[in-house]
Amino acid sequence: MDIFDCAIIGAGPAGLNAALVLGRARRRVVLFDNDTNRNRVTKAAHGFMTREGVKPAELRQLALAELGQFPSVSVHKRTVEQISKANGGEQVFQIMSANKQIFLAKKILLAAGVHEKFPKITNIREFYGKSLFSCPYCDGWENRGKPLIVIAEKQEHVHHMTKLLYNWSKDLVVTTNGHPMSKEMIEEFQQKQIKVINDQVRLIYGNNGNMAGVEFDSGEKIAREAGFIVPSFYRPKPFVEELGCEVKEDGKIVTDDLGRTTIKSVYSAGEFSHAGPASLIIAAAEGSKAAGAINYDLSDESF
Template identity: 45%
Template sequence: MMVLDCAVIGGGPAGLNAALVLGRSRRKTILFDDNKPRNAVTSESHGFITRDGIDPQEFKRIAQEELSRYPDVSIEKLRVHHIKKENNLFLVETENGEEYYAKKIILATGFKEELPDIPRVKEFYGKSLFSCPFCDGWELRDRPLAVIADDQKAFHMAKVVSNWTNDLIVFTNGNKIHSLEEKELLQSKGISINEKQIATFIGEKGMLEQIQLEDQTTVLREGGFIAAEWKQAASFDSSLEYTLNEQGGIVTDDWQRTNTEGVYACGDTRIAGPSQLIIAAGEGSMAAIAVNAALIEEKFN
């Protein structure tokens, strides 16, 4: 059986850039991807220089076209179900039972979001409700906006989003903001707080017009930012044994190495800090360079 230099799991910007650097380094690589990225709900990605505003699927198409120039890289449009460490190699098993051995693994599987359970929320998410103001704040600038988050995240998100609009209301969806100090600070900056439960969102084709509350009153809002729970998009055999951080993200060092030798992680799957295409791609590049460095050391030692 052929042994791959590296199996890259996940074909978002992190995995794609990892595969590019590996292909250019003449490393036998397969990129496995089942094409269920987090940003499938949106039609524009912002903040990636030379690609600002690109459709995420177009971004992926261009990336895959670029990878096709490199004969050592191939793409399998399949989900990986299991990865098991067997001595110094990894056994990778896909959903249809195909098996591959690889010397190194790059996990670039991203995360999944769980939105608060509010009627119609999914119709608006990715169109006028977003999670990251650095990604979508510019498009919503100067509009009447909402921050929808509970006590834990509301204060922080409101401070950040206030950079893009002076007309901001925090909706805690039935939760209380416990800190009087935080409440007063927000109010002193003209940010009001609504602690009623949200009944539903009102608008057409994903464009928010009003937020309807439990008492049937409505508040005019044209968009906003909503806090979601983040979970790993994939989990593998416990023989990989990498450590997770408090948010459930895979812990790595600056070279994207996990604490399991031979396993690297990059992009959203680390759930550490801002989540953006360009950051994921940069980490993918770093992971591939680290894989190369390890393979070179193994050759010369």
């Protein structure tokens, strides 16, 4: 069976940019993608120079088309189910896809991203990516000056998000969705004329994903045009556990500055490394750095 130089798990900006760099380095690369990228619900991506406002789907198609220039890069639209050391091959990994097809590779780049887990609020998915967002740097400009709501279930998260958003809009309502909120923080917000409703959110209402307001369990309704939420994040597959990579207490994978994990020949980049959100341009940069490390390590081992 042919052995690839590198298998890249995930075709988000980190995986796509890594594949581009490795393809240009004449490396044999297999890139796996199952089209479950987190930003597929996003109408426009921001903060990426020369691509301001581009649809993430369009950006992916542009990147995939560019990879077509490099015959050593192959793309498989399949879910990877398992990664393990190949029998009899200390420096070779076995990758098994959902349809039980086996691939072999010398290096592994984990770039599968993360998925969101939201508070239990009725119909939240209907609005997420359209009028409910998670990143002020990505969507704050488009919602500047609007009446906004901040939803986060941890006090430190609602505090952090509110301070950031105050730069884009002063018309804010904040809630920890019924979870504890300190008297000091409430007073701090009130001094800024920020309304605090520490009740559980029953539902978000509006049309076609465009928020009109929020209703609380108390029956109170407030008109809001958009909002920002802090979800929790999780990795979609247990590759980290399978491969034995060291993970910090906060969920981040332990890597060096170039994405090398604590397991030889296993690298990580993008949101998968952080167990949390990252901008497109940062994830792409991390993919580029990891690809450089992978190419150097392959060159060093074969020289």
